[in-house]
Structure formats: structure tokens, C-alpha cells
Amino acid sequence: MNLIxxxxxxxxxxxxxQKIGAANPRIxxxxxxxxNFHLMKSILAAIAISSFLLYLLMPMGAIDPxxxxxxxxxxxxxxxxxxxxxxxxxxxxxxxxxxxxxxxGRVDALVFIMGGLLGxxxxxxxxxxxxxxxxxxxxxxxxxxxxMGHNTESFISxxxxxxxxAGFISAFLIIVAFMLPERNTEKLDDLS
Amino acid sequence: MKDFLLLTQWGWRASGVLLxxxxxxAVFLIKPIGVSTQxxxxxxxxxxxIESWLSPQNKDLNGAYSDQDSPLYDRFNTSIKxxxxxxxxxxxxxxxxxxxxxxxxxxxxxxxxxxxxKVGFTSAKKVRPKRYLFSFIGGFxxxxxxxxxxxxxxxxxxxxxxxxxxxxxxxTIAAFATAIPVAMLIYSKLSKIxxxxxx
Numbered sequence: 001m002n003l004i005x006x007x008x009x010x011x012x013x014x015x016x017x018q019k020i021g022a023a024n025p026r027i028x029x030x031x032x033x034x035x036n037f038h039l040m041k042s043i044l045a046a047i048a049i050s051s052f053l054l055y056l057l058m059p060m061g062a063i064d065p066x067x068x069x070x071x072x073x074x075x076x077x078x079x080x081x082x083x084x085x086x087x088x089x090x091x092x093x094x095x096x097x098x099x100x101x102x103x104x105g106r107v108d109a110l111v112f113i114m115g116g117l118l119g120x121x122x123x124x125x126x127x128x129x130x131x132x133x134x135x136x137x138x139x140x141x142x143x144x145x146x147x148m149g150h151n152t153e154s155f156i157s158x159x160x161x162x163x164x165x166a167g168f169i170s171a172f173l174i175i176v177a178f179m180l181p182e183r184n185t186e187k188l189d190d191l192s
Numbered sequence: 193m194k195d196f197l198l199l200t201q202w203g204w205r206a207s208g209v210l211l212x213x214x215x216x217x218a219v220f221l222i223k224p225i226g227v228s229t230q231x232x233x234x235x236x237x238x239x240x241x242i243e244s245w246l247s248p249q250n251k252d253l254n255g256a257y258s259d260q261d262s263p264l265y266d267r268f269n270t271s272i273k274x275x276x277x278x279x280x281x282x283x284x285x286x287x288x289x290x291x292x293x294x295x296x297x298x299x300x301x302x303x304x305x306x307x308x309x310k311v312g313f314t315s316a317k318k319v320r321p322k323r324y325l326f327s328f329i330g331g332f333x334x335x336x337x338x339x340x341x342x343x344x345x346x347x348x349x350x351x352x353x354x355x356x357x358x359x360x361x362x363x364t365i366a367a368f369a370t371a372i373p374v375a376m377l378i379y380s381k382l383s384k385i386x387x388x389x390x391x
Contacts, residue, residue, distance in 0.1 A: 005221050006284035009214075013225060013285075013346075014292020016214050019199070020207035023293060032368075032375035038204050043350065045208020050215035050354045057216070067219050069226075071342050071352060073359040080341025081348070081366030084334050088367065089374035091330025094345040095338055096227035098331065099286055103293030108327040115331025117238070120231035122332070123339035135340070143358040169356060177208065 014100045023100040025092020025108070032089055037180040044180075048173035055146060055166035070142045076135040087119075198301045215354055222281075224355070226347030228338035230286040233279040326378075341366075 020042045021027040030036035057063045071077070088094055093101065093112045101109035130136070146166045196202070202210070218225045338344035341363055343352065349367070352360020 002222065002281050003284050006281045007288045009218050009221065009225070010285040010288025011292040011295065012214055012217070014289035014294075015296040016207075016210050016292075017289075018293045018296035019202050020204075020211060021201045029375055029379060032371050033379060034372070038207075041204040042207035042211060045204065046211035046215060047350060047353045049209060049212030050350075051356065053212070053216045054219060054354060057220070063216075063220050067223050068355060069224050069351070070355055070357045071348065071359045073357070073362055074342070077341045077343075077348070077359050077363050078366040080337045080339070081363040082370045083337030084341060084344065085337070085367040085370030086374050087330040087333025087335075087337060088345075089330075089371040089378065090326045091334065093327070093330065094227075094334060095231060096286075096289060096344070096346045099227070099289045100293030100296075103290040103295075104297035105294075108323050111324050111327040112331035112334075115328035116231050116335035117235055119332035119335035119337075120228070120339050121235045123336045124232060124235065127339075130340075139358075139362070144356045146356045166356060177204070182204070 013096070014103060017097055017100045018104065023093075023097040023104065023109075025101075028092040028097075029089070035184050036182075037184070038182055041177045041180050041182070044173045044177040048170040048177070051173075052167055052170040055163050059163070070144055072142050073139050074135070075137045075139060076130070078139075079135065091115075197299055200300045211350075215350055219351075219354075224347070224351035226343055226351060227286060227289075228335060228344035228347060230279075230282040231335050232339060233282055234286075237279075237283070 017023050020039070022039055022042075027036060027039055031039045054063065058065060084094070091098075091108075091112050093109060095116060098109045098112040098116065102113060146162050146169070196206070215225060334344070341348060342359075343363065345367075348360050348363035352363065354360075
């Protein structure tokens with residue numbers, strides 16, 4: 001049953017990533033060069049919509065809170081994120097979008113995946129060296145801005161409050177998405 | 193509906209709605225979407241494959257996983273069999289993502305020159321050595337960083353920020369903080385032709 005879910009969700013996610021342009025490294029790099037904000041607008045909207053739905057459906061009991069997975073905020077998250085950013089700019093791919101792009105027949109995506117497998121392996125090799133180091137210092141732990149209300153009985157009081165804050169964050173992200181220009185034509189002219 | 197699916201690229205509003213629904217749907221069905229862990233799992237599958245090929249008498253999958261001396265498998269030492277059962281979901285998930293990309297790239301209008309020129313899906317073959325080099329080094333850094341961070345764009349940025357997790361915001365800030373200057377550094381010096389090789 002889980003594997004059928006995996007096939008369904010994986011295909012859906014891959015299809016959507018391709019159709020929104022996330023698997024096209026040119027669109028990613030144009031976003032990082034602050035020339036084309038299509039992808040940033042899309043992702044901001046996606047996070048806003050999914051977040052709001054999550055906080056709406058959870059107290060109603062439609063989503064099992066046990067399905068959530070909050071990752072710890074550690075120093076390694078920021079350093080790892082920074083290293084990832086360098087590679088992201090160089091290749092224009094991230095782990096998921098490279099897989100999607102390889103499905104479209106892009107050879108550079110396959111090369112990225114090979115580099116990625118090596119990078120993940122290199123990380124496993126040095127993992128024992130850093131796993132007990134300062135890199136794993138907590139900065140806030142599993143903190144989240146809006147705590148999940150697991151208790152459906154408290155829907156009236158607390159959950160409306162949580163939904164309001166989550167909704168506020170979502171609204172903020174949506175407003176940013178609308179305000180960003182689709183294209184920064186001034187900068188695009190440099191190249192075209 | 194059919195026309196919408198045939199578009200080469202969706203507008204940002206439709207993109208946001210469908211990606212958002214996908215993210216929630218994943219939590220509804222099983223758990224938040226995350227990709228980078230699967231690279232580590234794929235490494236271990238490849239390695240166990242090579243090992244069983246080198247020494248066929250040791251074909252027992254559990255045996256291949258229980259090499260406790262190897263630092264590579266530090267993360268798999270605890271309940272190895274369980275780990276493998278867990279990893280099958282992720283591996284099928286990422287294989288399906290490849291399939292999803294394949295389907296999406298085929299499901300489009302035959303004659304949409306405008307969209308092709310704009311988005312540039314055409315030139316997958318016209319890739320130059322520099323592009324391969326950047327892709328390989330980029331892939332290495334992305335996955336090394338993602339495993340250090342404990343997640344990537346999907347796990348930390350999308351799924352994390354969806355749950356308003358502090359870790360998701362920190363990751364996103366850090367990733368853009370290096371990606372934007374590095375992109376400006378690299379691509380400002382490249383010619384138009386170099387950028388063309390990406391599209």
C-alpha cells in the first residue's frame with residue numbers, strides 16, 4: 001500500500017515540478033540572478049497554500065498529526081544550506097529537480113545525480129567526525145512558529161488562534177508572491 | 193483541463209496551487225515530501241549491489257547492510273532490516289519522480305514554438321563540457337550540504353516552511369545567501385552562449 005502511495009506521490013510531484021519550470025536550470029539561475037521570479041512566486045504561493053491548508057485540516061482531524069515531521073534547527077542546517085546554495089547556483093538543480101530533469105532526457109541532470117551520489121557518500125564518510133561536534137548545536141531545536149493543535153477538543157479556542165497566525169504567515173507569503181515582478185526586464189535585457 | 197496539462201509551463205498561480213496541494217496531499221497520505229535522504233539510501237543500495245556481485249556467496253541483503261566497520265553505514269547500523277523496509281518507500285518515490293518528469297515533458301502540445309523559445313526545453317543535447325563540470329561539482333556540493341543540513345529544497349524549504357519550522361526558514365535563508373552571490377559571480381562572466389547551454 002505504501003509503495004502504491006510512493007508511485008502516485010512521486011509521479012505527481014515530478015510532473016508538477018516539471019510543469020512549473022523548477023527542473024529547468026536556466027529558470028533557477030535566472031531566479032538567482034534576480035531576473036525571473038516565476039519560480040520564486042510559484043514556490044512562495046505553494047508554501048502559503050499548503051501551510052494554510054495544513055493548519056486548517058489538522059484540527060478538523062482530516063490530517064493525522066503523526067504524519068508531520070519537524071526537523072531540528074541546528075547550526076549544521078545553516079552551514080549545510082550554505083554549501084547547498086553554492087552547488088545550487090553552479091548546477092541550477094537541487095536533489096529533486098535533477099531527478100525530474102533526468103526523466104526528460106537531460107544529460108546534465110544525470111551528471112548532477114552522479115555528483116550528488118558521490119557528495120552524499122562523502123558526507124556519510126565524514127558523518128561520524130561531525131555528528132558529535134559543535135555543528136550539531138541546537139539553535140531552537142524543533143521549534144515551529146505555529147504549534148500544531150493535536151487536541152481536536154480544543155478546536156474552538158486554541159486552534160482558531162493557531163490558524164489565525166498560520167493564516168497570517170501564509171497571507172504574508174502570498175502578498176510577497178504577488179508583489180514580486182514576473183520578470184525583471186531591466187536585467188533581462190542585459191542578455192537577450 | 194486537457195489544454196492545461198498540455199501547457200509546457202504553467203503560470204505561477206496555477207503552479208503555486210498545484211505544488212501546494214501536492215505538498216499537503218503528501219502529508220495527508222503519509223509524510224512530508226523529502227528527497228535528499230534517498231541519495232544516501234541509493235548509495236547504500238549501489239554498494240550492497242556491488243558487494244553481492246563481487247562475492248556472490250554473500251547475497252544476503254541484510255549481510256550487505258550490516259558492515260558495521262564502514263563509516264559509510266553509520267546511519268544504518270541500527271535495525272538494518274527496518275531501515276531497508278523504510279527505504280523502499282523513498283526509493284520508489286524518487287524513481288516515480290523521474291517518471292513524472294518524463295511524462296510531463298512528453299505531455300505537451302506538439303506545436304508550441306512560442307513556449308519553446310521562451311522556456312527553452314529544446315536544447316538538452318547541446319551541452320558543453322563546462323556545463324557537465326558545473327553539474328557534477330554542483331551535484332556533489334548540493335548533496336553534501338543537504339545531508340549536512342538534514343534536508344534539501346523539498347524537505348527543508350517546502351515541507352519545513354509549510355509546517356512553519358524554524359529549521360526550514362534558517363535553511364532557506366542560508367541557501368539563498370550563498371546561491372545568489374555565487375550565481376552572480378559565475379554567470380556575470382559567462383557569455384550568452386554559456387547560458388544557452390543550460391536551457
